[in-house]
Amino acid sequence: MPMASNGKPTRQTGKNHNFWQSLGHALEGLHVLYHLERNFRKHLLVGGLAVLVGIILRLTVNEWLWLTLAIFLVLTAETLNTIVEAVVDLIVGKTYADLAKRAKDVAAGGVLLAALFALVVGCLVMLPALARWF
Numbered sequence: 046m047p048m049a050s051n052g053k054p055t056r057q058t059g060k061n062h063n064f065w066q067s068l069g070h071a072l073e074g075l076h077v078l079y080h081l082e083r084n085f086r087k088h089l090l091v092g093g094l095a096v097l098v099g100i101i102l103r104l105t106v107n108e109w110l111w112l113t114l115a116i117f118l119v120l121t122a123e124t125l126n127t128i129v130e131a132v133v134d135l136i137v138g139k140t141y142a143d144l145a146k147r148a149k150d151v152a153a154g155g156v157l158l159a160a161l162f163a164l165v166v167g168c169l170v171m172l173p174a175l176a177r178w179f
């Protein structure tokens with residue numbers, strides 16, 4: 046359960062009062078994403094590996110821009126997918142619903158599109174960078 050700064054549990058449903066409270070809830074969201082979403086962790090790992098390879102291959106600023114765009118696009122798509130899953134589950138629970146299936150499948154399709162974009166960017170950036178080594 047989320048805790049207030051005084052250590053007591055909070056069940057806030059109203060607006061945040063200041064920037065730090067908003068930031069705290071945003072970080073809580075990232076914490077949830079990391080700990081509950083296996084796919085988010087996988088994409089974070091692949092993104093981290095791509096950054097490591099990018100450092101080794103000494104990518105140019107332009108190449109870094111494309112690579113970081115691709116990485117953040119996948120992580121953002123995964124975030125939206127998680128939101129859709131949570132909202133759908135909140136509405137229908139374990140009940141089967143065609144619209145619930147459509148919403149979840151479309152959200153997953155969005156992640157797939159972002160991952161394909163990342164794959165294309167990865168190839169277009171890494172292959173020439175690798176070729177520069179030889």
Ligand SMILES: Nc1ncnc2c1ncn2[C@@H]1O[C@H](COP(=O)(O)OP(=O)(O)OP(=O)(O)O)[C@@H](O)[C@H]1O
Nearest residue numbers: 084130137138139140141142143145146149150153
């Ligand atoms: N309430 C429901 N009604 C109909 N179909 C559903 C429902 N819940 C899930 N599904 C189907 O099961 C699939 C998996 O749903 P689930 O919520 O378990 O996602 P997930 O396994 O967490 O997905 P991801 O791999 O993106 O993390 C959905 O893509 C959808 O096709």
